[in-house]
């Protein structure tokens with residue numbers, strides 16, 4: 001059914017911390033690795049090697065520059081499906097292949113039903129869906145549904161592959177339906193926000209803004225000045241004085 | 248948006264076929280001779296199904312196309328499919344009735360006409376419902392589709408009347424001319440809206456980094472084009488777009504109007520007018536896609552989604 005379910009009590013999704021992400025692309029690669037052997041058909045490439053590599057990926061990391069002058073920021077910007085509450089990709093789907101799970105809000109594609117019309121990708125403002133070039137079906141982030149509930153994995157691995165692999169902890173997974181969950185608290189404390197709110201999709205995933213640059217104040221000094229200002233004590237004071245006399 | 252030939256062909260040709268059948272079912276065409284019945288039904292079914300077939304060529308899995316009939320509650324594409332099937336089936340019955348018992352009652356025709364209008368409307372809403380493509384998400388989008396379908400249908404209908412040697416009432420010609428002028432005036436207004444309406448979305452709202460300052464794309468996430476850029480990154484250069492708009496008006500409006508005014512009773516001239524019109528519609532439909540900018544292109548470095556670049 002591509003009509004949307006009633007909003008679920010559990011809303012699983014990701015928090016992406018733009019303050020920490022260093023743009024290493026580890027989540028991109030691990031997402032590809034996990035999903036090429038997991039849910040649905042392998043995540044194929046048209047051309048994996050060579051000068052013009054291309055293929056389908058479920059998670060991509062952009063880089064932006066914001067502002068000018070000393071307060072300008074370079075921001076690495078990971079983007080995967082935001083598991084929107086009002087997902088236009090789901091209602092547009094003519095076949096029922098796209099759906100939003102009533103129990104936890106994960107948006108998935110049933111690849112056996114998908115006709116590969118691409119209308120869902122046109123409906124998504126975030127560019128979170130890519131057609132599989134070999135299989136002719138639509139691919140998207142599954143929120144690693146085959147990891148997070150997978151009892152064959154050790155408990156610490158029951159999080160999305162991108163979250164598990166991030167070396168800086170810039171991605172967090174959790175339930176936004178619970179106001180006391182880690183992710184909800186993080187969003188409340190850091191002012192987490194929606195992308196393209198005016199598109200009315202009500203994304204579940206949230207982004208944490210980069211922290212403002214720490215301002216230098218007048219009392220700060222250069223390392224050299226700091227070394228000069230330090231008055232040695234004890235043995236070092238004696239040596240300092242002795243050397244002073246010698247010179 | 249990438250102008251895919253299969254979709255351009257689908258919307259133009261089935262729009263023409265639906266417009267033509269909408270007029271035929273009103274019963275003004277004399278179908279008492281088998282030859283006439285054969286020509287009219289072949290034209291109608293040929294056009295509508297050629298359009299539908301070409302749209303399935305666009306699919307990754309055409310063999311599953313029947314599944315697209317299932318989600319009419321939420322999806323305009325599904326509604327379009329269901330309505331098109333209903334129209335084809337009811338047209339089949341209508342022509343069969345003609346063959347066996349003579350002209351069906353007018354209310355049958357009117358009922359089919361309503362279905363036809365709904366089908367063209369549903370086709371237009373596949374695009375018109377997409378918030379992500381600001382210029383499509385406009386009330387004039389379905390109006391233009393409906394008007395163009397009516398124009399093409401009337402021209403083809405007049406050609407058929409002339410071909411069957413039936414007298415063509417002056418009022419029919421006047422209606423056709425009025426439809427042509429009205430349709431292209433509305434299309435012009437649509438283009439004006441495309442050029443002048445801004446968008447609420449920008450790279451600042453797309454990244455949420457607007458609080459820091461103006462946002463620029465520093466590095467794309469991949470080194471060569473991906474599906475998103477191929478599918479949604481296509482935008483025709485503006486100077487070409489303007490020329491093509493005039494070419495579409497020249498073929499779609501000017502030439503057919505001249506043909507109808509010059510001799511609105513000659514089957515050859517009216518046939519030519521229909522062909523000119525559909526040529527203009529092909530160009531118009533190509534532009535409909537090629538001029539449309541998808542909001543996702545912002546992430547790939549479009550400074551501002553003011554569609555008038």
Ligand code: SF4
Pocket residue numbers: 080081082083084087088089090107123124125126127128129140201203
């Ligand atoms: S991010 Fe795109 S694909 Fe994911 S739920 Fe939202 S609209 Fe659908």
Ligand code: SF4
Pocket residue numbers: 092093094095096097098109113114115116117118119120121137138
């Ligand atoms: S591509 Fe597949 S999932 Fe997307 S709208 Fe078409 S049928 Fe649905």
Ligand code: SF4
Pocket residue numbers: 030031032034035058059080081140141142143144160161162163
């Ligand atoms: S949750 Fe899983 S599928 Fe989604 S981006 Fe992360 S690794 Fe990829």
